[in-house]
Amino acid sequence: xxxxxxxxxxxxxxxxxxxxxxxxxxxxxxxxxxxxxxxxxxxxxxxxxxxxxxxxxxxxxxxxxxxxxxxxxxxxxxxxxxxxxxxxxxxxxxxxxxxxxxxxxxxxxxxxxxxxxxxxxxxxxxxxxxxxxxxxxxxxxxxxxxxxxxxxxxxxxxxxxxxxxxxxxxxxxxxxxxxxxxxxxxxxxxxxxxxxxxxxxxxxxxxxxxxxxxxxxxxxxxxxxxxxxxxxxxxxxxxxxxxxxxx
Amino acid sequence: xxxxxxxxxxxxxxxxxxxxxxxxxxxxxxxxxxxxxxxxxxxxxxxxxxxxxxxxxxxxxxxxxxxxxxxxxxxxxxxxxxxxxxxxxxxxxxxxxxxxxxxxxxxxxxxxxxxxxxxxxxxxxxxxxxxxxxxxxxxxxxxxxxxxxxxxxxxxxxxxxxxxxxxxxxxxxxxxxxxxxxxxxxxxxxxxxxxxxxxxxxxxxxxxxxxxxxxxxxxxxxxxxxxxxxxxxxxxxxxxxxxxxxxxxxxxxxxxxxxxxxxxxxxxxxxxxxxxxxxxxxxxxxxxxxxxxxxxxxxxxxxxxxxxxxxxxxxxxxxxxxxxxxxxxxxxxxxxxxxxxxxxxxxxxxxxxxxxxxxxxxxxxxxxxxxxxxxxxxxxxxxxxxxxxxxxxxxxxxxxxxxxxxxxxxxxxxxxxxxxxxxxxxxxxxxxxxxxxxxxxxxxxxxxxxxxxxxxxxxxxxxxxxxxxxxxxxxxxxxxxxxxxxxxxxxxxxxxxxxxxxxxxxxxxxxxxxxxxxxxxxxxxxxxxxxxxxxxxxxxxxxxxxxxxxxxxxxxxxxxxxxxxxxxxxxxxxxxxxxxxxxxxxxxxxxxxxxxxxxxxxxxxx
Numbered sequence: 028x029x030x031x032x033x034x035x036x037x038x039x040x041x042x043x044x045x046x047x048x049x050x051x052x053x054x055x056x057x058x059x060x061x062x063x064x065x066x067x068x069x070x071x072x073x074x075x076x077x078x079x080x081x082x083x084x085x086x087x088x089x090x091x092x093x094x095x096x097x098x099x100x101x102x103x104x105x106x107x108x109x110x111x112x113x114x115x116x117x118x119x120x121x122x123x124x125x126x127x128x129x130x131x132x133x134x135x136x137x138x139x140x141x142x143x144x145x146x147x148x149x150x151x152x153x154x155x156x157x158x159x160x161x162x163x164x165x166x167x168x169x170x171x172x173x174x175x176x177x178x179x180x181x182x183x184x185x186x187x188x189x190x191x192x193x194x195x196x197x198x199x200x201x202x203x204x205x206x207x208x209x210x211x212x213x214x215x216x217x218x219x220x221x222x223x224x225x226x227x228x229x230x231x232x233x234x235x236x237x238x239x240x241x242x243x244x245x246x247x248x249x250x251x252x253x254x255x256x257x258x259x260x261x262x263x264x265x266x267x268x269x270x271x272x273x274x
Numbered sequence: 275x276x277x278x279x280x281x282x283x284x285x286x287x288x289x290x291x292x293x294x295x296x297x298x299x300x301x302x303x304x305x306x307x308x309x310x311x312x313x314x315x316x317x318x319x320x321x322x323x324x325x326x327x328x329x330x331x332x333x334x335x336x337x338x339x340x341x342x343x344x345x346x347x348x349x350x351x352x353x354x355x356x357x358x359x360x361x362x363x364x365x366x367x368x369x370x371x372x373x374x375x376x377x378x379x380x381x382x383x384x385x386x387x388x389x390x391x392x393x394x395x396x397x398x399x400x401x402x403x404x405x406x407x408x409x410x411x412x413x414x415x416x417x418x419x420x421x422x423x424x425x426x427x428x429x430x431x432x433x434x435x436x437x438x439x440x441x442x443x444x445x446x447x448x449x450x451x452x453x454x455x456x457x458x459x460x461x462x463x464x465x466x467x468x469x470x471x472x473x474x475x476x477x478x479x480x481x482x483x484x485x486x487x488x489x490x491x492x493x494x495x496x497x498x499x500x501x502x503x504x505x506x507x508x509x510x511x512x513x514x515x516x517x518x519x520x521x522x523x524x525x526x527x528x529x530x531x532x533x534x535x536x537x538x539x540x541x542x543x544x545x546x547x548x549x550x551x552x553x554x555x556x557x558x559x560x561x562x563x564x565x566x567x568x569x570x571x572x573x574x575x576x577x578x579x580x581x582x583x584x585x586x587x588x589x590x591x592x593x594x595x596x597x598x599x600x601x602x603x604x605x606x607x608x609x610x611x612x613x614x615x616x617x618x619x620x621x622x623x624x625x626x627x628x629x630x631x632x633x634x635x636x637x638x639x640x641x642x643x644x645x646x647x648x649x650x651x652x653x654x655x656x657x658x659x660x661x662x663x664x665x666x667x668x669x670x671x672x673x674x675x676x677x678x679x680x681x682x683x684x685x686x687x688x689x690x691x692x693x694x695x696x697x698x699x700x701x702x703x704x705x706x707x708x709x710x711x712x713x714x715x716x717x718x719x720x721x722x723x724x725x726x727x728x729x730x731x732x733x734x735x736x737x738x739x740x741x742x743x744x745x746x747x748x749x750x751x752x753x754x755x756x757x758x759x760x761x762x763x764x765x766x767x768x769x770x771x772x773x774x775x776x777x778x779x780x781x782x783x784x785x786x787x788x789x790x791x792x793x794x795x796x797x798x799x800x801x802x803x804x805x806x807x808x809x810x811x812x813x814x815x816x817x818x819x820x821x822x823x824x825x826x827x828x829x830x831x832x833x834x835x836x837x838x839x840x841x842x843x844x845x846x847x848x849x850x851x852x853x854x855x856x857x858x859x860x861x862x863x864x865x866x867x868x869x870x871x872x873x874x875x876x877x878x879x880x
Contacts, residue, residue, distance in 0.1 A: 074626050075770050077810045087809035091628045114806045118775035153846040177768075181580055195331035197338045198603075199621075200779050203768030208331045210316070261469075 036098035037061075051079050051090035053105075060256035061103050062141045062192045064110060064119075064230050065178035066091040067262055070187070072174035076178055077139060079117055080108060087111075112145040120150040122201075123157065124173035125231075131240045132232030134248025135269055137262070138176060140255035153200075162207065164215025168226060172234040180262075181234060185225035193217050193225065197212055205233075227261045227271045243269065283321050289326040298637075300336055300619030304343055305600060306558075312352070313344040330457055332620070338426060339621035341395065341603030341764075342411070342560050348363035349384045349391035351429050356406040356418075358397035358421050358522040359713075359757040360680045360743055366405035369422050370394070376426035390429050396761055397522035398561040401680030401743070402687045404449050408436055413564045414442050443564065447529045448687030450560050451676045451703065453656075454666060455651060459831060462536050463581050465656035467542045470589055474504070474548040481652060483660025485672030488643035490608075491518060491715055491739030493671075496652060499642055505551040507639035513545045513554035513594075514636065514643040516613055520559055520605035523741035526676035527646040531558070531565050534650055535572045539596060541649030542584060544656055545642055545694050546594035554596040555636070560603050569598055592750035605765035606815050610643040612767070623769045624813035645739075647676055667693035671732035675740065679704045681713075682841035693732040700742065701727065708746040710832065716741035718818035721751075721825040751833040752788050755822050759784045762819040773816025776807045780820060786846060792836050793844050797827060797834055834842050836843040 034041045038056055044053035049072060054061050065076040072091040080092040082102040090103070100107065108235040119125075119138065127133045159172040182194040182205075183258050193214075220226070226234055245251070249258055249269040264270025289306045293299035302657055303322060314337050323330040337343050353369045355361070374392050376380055384391040388464035400406035403415040410423070412435065421442060428438055431651045449456055470479045482497035503511060515538065519527040530538055542554045557564065573596055576582035587591040601607055601618055601723050606615045606826070610626035614636050635641020644652075651673060655663045664672040671693035677700065680686045684705025690699065701709055714731075715738035722729065725726045729735050745754060786792045804820030811817045826833060850869050857867050 041622050051479060068313055070625065074812060077770050077772055080810050089812075094628065107648075111806050115771050116800070117772050118779070120780075122771075153782065155778070172477065176771075177774075192329055192331065195335060197331075197335060198768065199341075200763060200768045201768040202776055203774060206331075264678045 033079045033095075033097040035095055035097065035101055039103045042095075042101075045239065047092055048095045050083065050093045050095050050101055051097070056092065057250045061090050062144050062255070063091060064137060064141060064176065065180065067180055067228055067260070070180065070183050070228075073179060073183070076119075076176065078109055078112055078145075080115075081134045103130050113142075113147045116142045116145055117149075117151045118122060119176050120147075121152045123155075123175060124159070125150075130174070130232045131203075131235055132174075134245055135203065135243070135258055135261055136176075136232055137230035137255065140250040140258075140261075140270050143250070144255050160205070162214050163195055163214075163237075164213040165217070165219055165237070166215070167221050168214065168219065169235045169237055170205075170207070170214055171233055171235065171274055176231055176232045176233075177203055177205065178230060180228040180230065180231075181205075181225040184228045185223065187220075191218065191223065191225070193219055193223075209251040220272055230260070230262065235254075283317060283362075286318050286321045290322060293298050295326055296619075297328050298617070298619045300326065300328075300333065301602060301616060302342070302619075303359075304333075304337055305602060308378060308635055309337060312350065313347050316345075321343075322534060332723055334758075335621050336619070337567055339604065340560075340601075346386065350432070352408075352410050353390065353392045353399075353425070353429075354395040355393070356396075356398035356404060356408070357394040357709050357757070358401060358404075358761075359754045360401040360523060361397070361405045362753070362757060363681060366417065368560075369417050372419065372548055373426060376423070377429060388430070395561075395603065396520070397765060398428055399519055399525040399528050399559070400445065401523055401525055401678065403446060403817065404680075408561065409438075410621050411560065411563045412443055413445055413561065415445055419518045430599050443506065445528075445532065445564065447533050449529065449690075450679070450685055450687040451689040451691065451693060453690040454663070455557065455647070455654065455674055455676065456534070456563075456688070458654070458658075460537050460540075460592040460657070460844070462540065462576075462579075463587065465540050465653040466547070466581060466587055466592075468542055468656045469547045470568070470587060471591065477544065477548055477656050478504070480655055482659040484651075484655045484663035485657060485660075485667070486651055487671065487733060488645055488646065489647035489651065489675065489739070491719075491737060492522075493733045495649055496644065498542060499644070500545060500548055503640045503642045506633045508633075508640040509700060510639045510654050511549055511551040512636040512639060512641040513549070514610075514613070514617065514631075515542050515554065515556045515646055515649055516607045516608065516610065516643055517562070517646050518557050518559045518601050518613055518645070519562070519719060520608045520760070520765075521739055522737055523680055523713065523716050523743040524677045524678045525680075526740045528562055528565070529675075530567065530646050530650055530771050532577050535569055536576070537650045537653050538646055539573065539582065541643075541644075541651070541653035542596060543586065543594050545644070545649065549590060549640070549642060551642075552595070553677060554594060555617055556596060556618060557607070558598055558781045560601045566600065566708055568597065573598075585728065598809055603768075605761075606767045606813070609813050609815060610613045612813070613643065614641065618848070621767075623767050626870050633799055639783075647740075648666075668730070668732045672735045675727065675731060675738070677731070677742045678740045679740070679742050679744070680704060681744035682709065683744050686802055691731070695732050696728055697722065698727040699873075700731070701744070703813045704744070705746045706746070709744050710746075710747045710749065711745045711751060711755065713741070713743040713745070713758075714738055716743075717761055717822050718814070719821065720879060721754075721822055721829055721830040726829075751826055751830045752784070752837070755826050756781075756784050758822040761821075762815070766819070767817065770812035770816060772807050772810040773812065775820065776803055776811075776816065777819050780805055780807070780823060782846070784823060787837055787846075791839065791844050791848065792834070792837060793839050793841055793872050797838075800827060802823075 063079040074092040162170040185193040377383040405417040486496040487493040607622040612622040616622040762777040
């Protein structure tokens with residue numbers, strides 16, 4: 028791993044990296060957690076959620092898009108960054124309709140776990156309460172657009188890995204929204220499958236499996252006992268581990 | 275009227291073929307289809323995707339992203355009022371309401387017979403001759419009651435736009451002060467002869483000596499940009515002129531493109547020679563579409579006289595041509611990487627940087643993107659020399675700057691000053707006798723109050739792309755701030771969280787205070803939110819969006835404080851506003867339908 032001998036400093040710790048790695052990828056590979064949502068190590072960085080914001084040599088930058096370089100001085104776990112990240116999480120919570128107590132993914136949701144990690148206890152800002160219909164037209168899966176945070180992981184997975192291109196984001200600004208790529212806009216009209224990569228990467232409860240639910244009791248779920256910084260991302264863990272990944 | 279016949283779909287295929295079936299031409303293709311059909315029906319989008327061999331969602335993404343592309347039917351006359359604060363100062367809202375009343379149509383709506391749609395749009399760059407509007411994409415200026423009456427009549431008579439009185443579409447340049455850029459004669463071809471005679475390296479040296487910096491406002495050293503692109507590896511290189519002048523209150527690039535197009539094209543061709551590029555693009559904002567035919571004629575004339583195209587000035591290996599791409603209403607495309615995305619036929623979301631356009635620009639090839647004014651200055655520097663340019667200005671800001679003056683002043687228009695001029699001097703020259711504040715460099719720039727009028731306009735002090743909007747003592751600063759926060763909500767691309775959501779939260783906080791429901795707590799909320807946006811957003815649009823609020827909280831606290839409630843906290847939920855839908859449905863506007871008298875008065879206002 029540390030074949031180049033190059034390192035940057037992250038909150039005082041030396042983190043080795045390989046040529047071409049970003050600050051976030053190198054940190055995670057070295058076992059140092061930086062909160063993130065739209066980043067998944069299996070995909071090219073996206074840089075849209077802004078949760079992985081860090082201070083690099085005094086400048087605020089997204090860790091997922093900042094190339095690692097020898098001698099960089101990176102700060103992540105500071106009070107200032109925690110406040111900013113919490114603010115960003117709160118924005119995501121008021122933009123959609125996130126009703127954690129009633130959500131099947133509660134306890135195994137990356138969005139919720141990251142919110143806890145950054146100390147978010149309330150959504151703080153005024154709720155937008157958008158009207159977003161649920162799509163239950165598919166035999167195996169439900170899409171609840173209320174929980175979408177526009178990370179585009181399903182878009183990328185379906186296009187780049189599944190080769191199906193079933194999802195897209197349309198609209199500009201606050202009108203931006205996830206759509207299913209069919210004339211009817213319904214998932215039921217597609218060949219979407221639970222074995223698709225797109226079904227396994229959502230960091231929230233926007234893509235849910237039908238005909239089963241609450242199989243793991245509240246209190247025994249992925250993030251119920253240990254924080255996400257220890258457990259890791261739900262999309263990276265197998266179903267046996269309480270994650271979403273199909274082996 | 276919303277029907278699309280098969281014949282029209284064939285028309286779509288013809289248009290695609292005329293553009294060589296190139297996906298990079300997608301935005302241009304959609305614009306042309308819309309010229310024919312007035313809007314973009316789903317069938318048309320699908321046939322474009324098929325003809326181009328690209329995914330239908332990509333076509334839809336573009337169609338839904340740009341404000342001037344419509345995926346629902348529009349009226350035969352599409353009338354958009356420019357809604358910058360300077361248009362408002364000149365009374366555009368009353369005129370908008372008057373036109374809607376005459377035509378029997380609501381704001382943002384299409385009349386039932388499909389004849390006309392009336393709405394608003396971001397600043398159209400006619401601030402010195404507003405209130406302004408766009409009618410079917412063509413710029414209309416100096417609106418007043420008589421012109422509104424005349425437009426209403428023409429619409430009812432179904433008069434074709436070509437038969438409308440020409441004076442409605444007259445755009446004047448209003449150059450009030452000229453210095454070395456606007457004032458001195460330039461012989462077409464002189465810069466190209468200079469580079470052929472002295473070679474690219476010598477021209478780069480002159481550019482370095484001149485100290486020229488990006489005149490769009492960012493101020494990157496032009497010589498460094500050109501050199502880096504010249505030295506970048508890449509078989510094909512590109513020159514891009516950023517004429518997407520979207521910052522509200524600026525219109526100097528419009529004047530350069532209207533009166534000095536040869537100079538701008540010459541600067542681009544020079545750049546092409548210096549860095550070894552054969553293709554240039556002008557990205558012209560959609561609002562300036564009225565310039566398109568004249569610009570294409572100028573390009574053609576330059577080809578005919580050997581200043582453009584193949585074997586320029588008889589030099590066999592000097593080949594360079596320029597193509598004009600029209601934008602379609604997206605401020606974010608003024609950001610250079612979003613502009614490149616748009617040039618490639620995509621929706622305009624700023625790219626992750628690095629890499630930068632000098633190495634990975636258009637089609638991932640080395641690309642120089644410069645502002646219109648920068649190319650014009652570069653052409654002059656090639657002829658007159660770097661020392662000549664550097665003799666003007668300050669230590670860090672050489673040469674001159676074009677300022678677009680508008681708002682409360684007697685002589686709005688274009689003023690060219692050496693860098694380092696004080697705000698006070700500019701105010702004196704334009705006849706702004708009673709200014710309380712200036713919005714410098716547009717909503718993304720800074721608001722400054724009278725105590726800062728001795729500051730100087732230059733990169734060391736107040737950097738600007740050229741927008742300079744004057745607010746006099748009679749103005750309510752918060753009207754302007756509210757207008758700017760609306761602008762950023764409309765123009766956010768929606769890619770990153772803090773801009774997409776933060777701009778909406780900020781606008782709503784400003785409205786809350788502006789309508790008398792805010793408390794001290796809300797002001798602190800604005801500061802906190804603003805600080806998050808400044809550091810966390812993906813691009814300059816979001817990072818600068820809170821500036822007007824943060825600056826005015828600092829410079830004009832009384833504009834906020836006199837509206838505050840004395841309580842520590844006031845909920846965002848507004849019971850009176852929540853009742854509005856019920857009032858509309860029941861048609862009730864009597865006192866009994868309002869909670870109290872104050873809200874009755876507010877509700878009765880247009």
